[in-house]
Amino acid sequence: MVNQVKQAIARWAYRALVQSPSRPLPNPSIVTVDEALSGGKRKLSWALTRDLEQNFIVVGWAVNQHLSYTSSFSFQARTPDMAFNSYLEEYCYERFGKNKIDIAGRMSLDTICRAFMASKIWDGDAAIIKTNRGMLQLLEAWQIANMPGSPSNVTGNGLVLDKHGRAVKYAVCVKDKSGSRFESLVDAENMVFDGYFIKANQTRGVSPLMPVINSARDVMDAESYYLLKAKIAAMFGIVIYRDHGKKGAYDFGYENTSTEETKPKLDYEIRPGLKLELEKDEKAQFLESNTPPMEFLNFATFLLRQILCSLNIPYTMYDSSSGNYSASRSDLNRYKNATSDERAKMLAVYDDITDFILRYDILSGALKLPRGMTYESVNWEWIPTASFVIDIPAEVDSRIKLLEKGLTTRANISKELGTGNFFRNADALAAEEKYLKEKGVTVSVASPGAPTTTQKDESDLTSQQDKKE
Numbered sequence: 001m002v003n004q005v006k007q008a009i010a011r012w013a014y015r016a017l018v019q020s021p022s023r024p025l026p027n028p029s030i031v032t033v034d035e036a037l038s039g040g041k042r043k044l045s046w047a048l049t050r051d052l053e054q055n056f057i058v059v060g061w062a063v064n065q066h067l068s069y070t071s072s073f074s075f076q077a078r079t080p081d082m083a084f085n086s087y088l089e090e091y092c093y094e095r096f097g098k099n100k101i102d103i104a105g106r107m108s109l110d111t112i113c114r115a116f117m118a119s120k121i122w123d124g125d126a127a128i129i130k131t132n133r134g135m136l137q138l139l140e141a142w143q144i145a146n147m148p149g150s151p152s153n154v155t156g157n158g159l160v161l162d163k164h165g166r167a168v169k170y171a172v173c174v175k176d177k178s179g180s181r182f183e184s185l186v187d188a189e190n191m192v193f194d195g196y197f198i199k200a201n202q203t204r205g206v207s208p209l210m211p212v213i214n215s216a217r218d219v220m221d222a223e224s225y226y227l228l229k230a231k232i233a234a235m236f237g238i239v240i241y242r243d244h245g246k247k248g249a250y251d252f253g254y255e256n257t258s259t260e261e262t263k264p265k266l267d268y269e270i271r272p273g274l275k276l277e278l279e280k281d282e283k284a285q286f287l288e289s290n291t292p293p294m295e296f297l298n299f300a301t302f303l304l305r306q307i308l309c310s311l312n313i314p315y316t317m318y319d320s321s322s323g324n325y326s327a328s329r330s331d332l333n334r335y336k337n338a339t340s341d342e343r344a345k346m347l348a349v350y351d352d353i354t355d356f357i358l359r360y361d362i363l364s365g366a367l368k369l370p371r372g373m374t375y376e377s378v379n380w381e382w383i384p385t386a387s388f389v390i391d392i393p394a395e396v397d398s399r400i401k402l403l404e405k406g407l408t409t410r411a412n413i414s415k416e417l418g419t420g421n422f423f424r425n426a427d428a429l430a431a432e433e434k435y436l437k438e439k440g441v442t443v444s445v446a447s448p449g450a451p452t453t454t455q456k457d458e459s460d461l462t463s464q465q466d467k468k469e
Contacts, residue, residue, distance in 0.1 A: 032199065032201050032202065033198070033199045033201070033202040033204075033206060034156075034157060034201070034202060034203055034204060037204070037206065038156060042157075042204070043142070045124070045206075045207065045210060046122075046123050046141065046142065048213050048217075049122045049123065049207050049209055049210075049213065050122065051217075052209065052213065052216050052217075052220075053122055055220065056216055056219075056220050058216075058219075058304060058307065058318075059209070059216055059307060061318075062307065062308055062311055062313055062318070063118060063121050063122070063311070065313060065317060066121065066311045066313060066339070067114050067117055067118055067121075068386050069335070069336075069339060069343075069384075069386040069388075070117060070339050070342045070343050070346055071113050071114045071116070071117035071118075071346050072110060072113075072114065072384065072385040072386060073110075073113075073346070073347065073350055073382035073383060073384055073385060074382070074383050074385050075089060075092050075093070075096070075354070075380060075382060076089065076380065076381045076382075076383055076421045077089050077092075077378075077379075077380050078379040078380055078381050079373070079377055079378055079379055080377065081370055081373065082423065082427075084369075084370050084373070085423070086424070086427075088367075088378070088380075089424075091367060092354075095357060095361070096108060096109035096110070096357075097109075098111070100135070101135060101136055101357070102135065102136060102137075102138070103131055103133065103135040103136065103137045104137070104138075107138065109136075109350075109353065112128065112136055112138050113346065113349060113350060113353075115138055116128060116138065116192075116194075116349065117342075117346060119140060119141055120194060120195055120196060120205060121207060121208060121209065121311070122207060122209070123140070123141035123142075123205075123207060124141065124195050124196055124204060124205035124206045124207045125141055125144075125193065125194065125195025125196070125204055125205030126138075126139070126140075126141060126193070126194065126195065127139040127141075127143070127144055127170065127191055127192065127193045128191070128192040128193075128349075128353070129172070129186055129190060129191060129192075130190045130191070130192065130353075130356045131190075134356075134357065134360035134361065134364065136353065139172065142173075142180075143172055143173050143174065144157070144158040144159070144170050144171065144172065144173075144193075144204075145157070145158040145171065145173050145180075146158050146171060146182075147171075147173045147180050147181055147182045148180075148181055148182065149181050149182035150171050150173075150182040151171070151185065154169075154171045154185075155203070157203055157204045158170065158171040158173070159171070159203055159204075160185065161203065165201065165203065166188075167188055167193065167203065168187070168188050169185045169186065169187055169188065170185070170186045170188070170191050170193065171185055172184050172185070172186055192349055192352055192353065194345055194348075194349065196208055208310050208311060209307075209310055209311075211310060212306050212307045212309075212310045215303045215306050215307060216303075216307055218303060219300055219303050219304065219307075222292075222296065222300065226292040226296070304318065312334075312335055312338035312339060313335060314328075314331030314332070314334065314335055315331075316328045316331045317331070317332075317335070325390070325391075328390060329390050329391075332388055332390060333388070335388075336388045343384060347382055350382045351382065354380060354382075358375070358378060359375065362375055383415050383418075383421075384418070385418065386418070387417065387418035389416075389417055389418070392417065395416075395417060396413075396417070399413045399416070399417070410422050411423070
């Protein structure tokens, strides 16, 4: 009896563990992520996401929005030498252009990193080779694989792992007229590799879109069906019903082959302002598709929210009318916090590439440092170009209060508000003030309601001179 009670308690402790006819339980076998996508399943996952990329604009928009907030940064030099900072920023602006950074000559550094992040989203992971020519080669996810000709120590996912599961080499493959084949092994130190990793034993990334692929395909299919239904209704347009008193109570305008006596065929030309003269028992009805119904639109909205949730994008970014200002601002702050890890990973990618490029250029003599400066003194910072600010005046006022209390700096404020490099801004302002002074122009800059100093006119000067005399 005691055992039966214990079994009953255990059975009802977690009801999710009890199988029912309407809710079968999944297979309890432990399967790693790599095993779940083994064989051709990983290629199938790539094909499914690429289908969405090519054919479903909503998912494409969501990914592009996500890229703008997580993969776009601007370079700012941070050495003690302000003059060299300006020189280094100009140098990197040219060096990171497509002709000097991409071995294929197609992408700038910003475009390469954006495509790198896009590959992570669509395919799960991405790779960039740091070539011995001081340039970059962007790879697609399928190019890291075990293909014919690969060494025996390459895993099925195209990696050479040490005993701890760390990737030490990557098998790079290419596609030519003869098909896909192994090209070379690349050491991990010469490869920039990253992906969406969610499990400890995972060696290849998984697209964050995987949980919502079916939802996206459902919306695509339903859109096609409802569009087809609307087209059919538009093609037929109108139906005229006649009471023949015989078989066939309506006529679509086709020739009647019956031998029984019928009324003459109706012949109407559909045109604007059409007037129909019908007999007593005849009627006309316009075909309406009522497509799509409101119930479907509400359900489609629910599915679209799921798709956006896979990238932590708030629905108010997709439909601004769905929330007020406070909701949009709150959603944007939550999105900023939710994507902070992804921005940090992309910053690491930018820093890794920058270190590789600058070291190569200094060793080759293309970049010369000032006398007494070593590479260890060459510091930089990549600043996100996307702004999470909705109301700039309100944000400025709040940050000025922090500045007055010594809780932030002007450089941090410029970085957070996306207003550029504070030091470059200060140099530009100094040059403007110098130019205005040389031209004898006085410009007053103050907040609304604040007292300003204005130049006195000649009449005021004359009256003051008369009083002195």
